[in-house]
Amino acid sequence: MSDKKYTGAIDQGTTSTRFILFTKNGEPAASHQIEHKQIYPQAGYVEHDALEIWINTQECIKQTLLKSSIKPEEIAAIGITNQRETTVIWDKNTGIPLYNAIVWQDLRTAGICDAFAKNGGQYRFQKTTGLPLATYFSGPKIKWLMDNIPAVAGAVKAGTAVFGTMDTWIIWNLTGVHATDVSNASRTMLMNIETLQWDKSMLYQLGVPESILPKICPSSSAAAYGVTKKDGVFKTSIPVTGCLGDQQAALFGQACYEEGDAKNTYGTGCFLLLNTGNKPIISSNGLITTAGYLIEGEPPVYALEGSVAVAGSLVQWFRDKLGIISSAPEINKLAESVEDNGGVYFVPAFSGLFAPHWRSDARGLIIGLTHFTGRAQIARAVLEAVDFQAREIFEAMEKDSGIDLKSLKVDGGMTASNLLMQFQADILNVNVILPKVAETTALGAAYAAGLAAGFWKDKDEIRKNWAPAKEWKPQMAPEKREKYFSEWKKAVERSKGWV
Numbered sequence: 142m143s144d145k146k147y148t149g150a151i152d153q154g155t156t157s158t159r160f161i162l163f164t165k166n167g168e169p170a171a172s173h174q175i176e177h178k179q180i181y182p183q184a185g186y187v188e189h190d191a192l193e194i195w196i197n198t199q200e201c202i203k204q205t206l207l208k209s210s211i212k213p214e215e216i217a218a219i220g221i222t223n224q225r226e227t228t229v230i231w232d233k234n235t236g237i238p239l240y241n242a243i244v245w246q247d248l249r250t251a252g253i254c255d256a257f258a259k260n261g262g263q264y265r266f267q268k269t270t271g272l273p274l275a276t277y278f279s280g281p282k283i284k285w286l287m288d289n290i291p292a293v294a295g296a297v298k299a300g301t302a303v304f305g306t307m308d309t310w311i312i313w314n315l316t317g318v319h320a321t322d323v324s325n326a327s328r329t330m331l332m333n334i335e336t337l338q339w340d341k342s343m344l345y346q347l348g349v350p351e352s353i354l355p356k357i358c359p360s361s362s363a364a365a366y367g368v369t370k371k372d373g374v375f376k377t378s379i380p381v382t383g384c385l386g387d388q389q390a391a392l393f394g395q396a397c398y399e400e401g402d403a404k405n406t407y408g409t410g411c412f413l414l415l416n417t418g419n420k421p422i423i424s425s426n427g428l429i430t431t432a433g434y435l436i437e438g439e440p441p442v443y444a445l446e447g448s449v450a451v452a453g454s455l456v457q458w459f460r461d462k463l464g465i466i467s468s469a470p471e472i473n474k475l476a477e478s479v480e481d482n483g484g485v486y487f488v489p490a491f492s493g494l495f496a497p498h499w500r501s502d503a504r505g506l507i508i509g510l511t512h513f514t515g516r517a518q519i520a521r522a523v524l525e526a527v528d529f530q531a532r533e534i535f536e537a538m539e540k541d542s543g544i545d546l547k548s549l550k551v552d553g554g555m556t557a558s559n560l561l562m563q564f565q566a567d568i569l570n571v572n573v574i575l576p577k578v579a580e581t582t583a584l585g586a587a588y589a590a591g592l593a594a595g596f597w598k599d600k601d602e603i604r605k606n607w608a609p610a611k612e613w614k615p616q617m618a619p620e621k622r623e624k625y626f627s628e629w630k631k632a633v634e635r636s637k638g639w640v
């Protein structure tokens with residue numbers, strides 16, 4: 142394997158797609174990134190064009206190779222990581238999607254979820270799937286597509302329809318294999334969290350035929366996902382040996398391999414995951430039980446997750462819809478121009494509220510406005526909202542796991558904000574640590590792939606690549622911390638039950 146210098150990762154995210162080549166040290170050697178269209182057909186609906194995303198993926202690969210002069214023959218393996226839950230159904234004969242991909246933030250399945258919850262409550266499938274009934278997950282989205290889109294219903298009946306989340310869509314296009322991994326499958330509401338296989342009772346409940354579903358495979362596997370097509374974008378056969386949902390990939394990329402290891406990713410949304418070892422812990426505090434990762438031949442690793450729907454996307458909204466700033470980083474200067482939020486709180490319940498509340502009837506609000514309030518206070522409230530939401534998750538996680546979390550590893554685009562990170566340390570009262578390589582999502586997928594391909598020998602070798610780059614320590618007085626957080630909680634209560 143001496144001629145193989147890199148492992149590649151495709152990171153198919155909510156706002157963009159990236160291809161990154163990593164060296165043995167876990168450092169990015171070359172990359173390219175392309176944003177895709179966010180389609181909002183009506184309030185609460187969010188879609189992506191899956192074909193556009195596949196075209197972008199190929200372009201990212203081409204540009205990365207072109208810019209770096211790295212040859213496909215130098216790549217040991219490819220890993221895939223992706224925005225989770227986003228649902229696409231296509232025709233296996235034509236390869237053409239039968240409808241736009243329905244994005245994880247989309248609320249159109251609220252009615253389906255409510256109807257199920259009427260009979261047995263929001264947590265009726267929690268023991269089986271680890272999940273509360275919520276618009277977030279893929280299963281209800283599949284049901285919606287079958288119930289509302291004649292082309293989908295017809296293709297399902299004709300036996301030509303196939304379903305996938307974005308990992309499956311990319312892998313199917315790259316290699317022709319119809320597969321997913323446990324971490325992605327655990328977000329469909331169709332997988333049994335104990336057996337890690339499709340659950341017959343859930344398929345029956347949601348009316349989903351097993352024939353349209355991909356095979357559930359290990360996250361790191363030598364052969365499950367096939368090799369890239371010779372006549373495809375790489376023009377050679379490279380083994381695809383890793384597949385992980387983006388948040389589980391970040392957990393893996395942060396080397397959170399021990400029970401009790403946790404990380405928080407601040408991207409479009411914000412996702413705190415805690416490694417809980419080889420057994421699923423069913424939450425009593427509004428968290429999700431999810432498959433963390435499965436390395437072929439080893440027992441599965443589970444995680445507790447707190448998912449916050451709106452984090453970085455609130456900064457984008459502030460930029461694009463209000464036009465107060467022209468780039469995301471500018472929000473920091475504005476927020477730093479005042480000492481505090483001036484009593485203003487912003488609850489960004491744009492997709493309802495996810496963990497730990499799970500309220501699809503909540504909507505966003507800005508509260509505490511006075512004549513004193515200006516753009517700077519609102520900018521500050523935008524950033525602080527992310528930290529408050531993370532604290533709600535952090536508390537739920539400590540209650541569920543009984544673990545007293547001493548520090549938090551962080552990553553994602555928003556960690557570029559010093560104010561956000563310092564306020565996070567202040568509000569949580571723990572140290573917040575950023576690693577050297579902040580692209581942990583792509584890195585985790587590369588690690589999963591490279592492990593199966595022998596590019597990295599074992600997890601110990603990977604662990605040595607992890608090193609801290611920056612650390613924020615709590616500085617806030619305890620009274621102040623609790624005053625802020627109790628005001629935040631009051632604001633959250635007011636956002637509930639709006640629709």
Ligand SMILES: Nc1ncnc2c1ncn2[C@@H]1O[C@H](COP(=O)(O)OP(=O)(O)OP(=O)(O)O)[C@@H](O)[C@H]1O
Binds near residue numbers: 153158387472473557
């Ligand atoms: N300096 C900054 N200060 C505050 N927010 C920032 C800053 N830079 C980027 N962001 C926010 O971070 C987010 C991008 O983070 P990142 O690239 O990790 O996103 P992502 O979650 O990986 O995207 P995707 O969902 O497409 O995978 C954007 O929503 C942007 O608004």
Ligand SMILES: [Mg+2]
Binds near residue numbers: 152154155387582
């Ligand atoms: Mg991402």
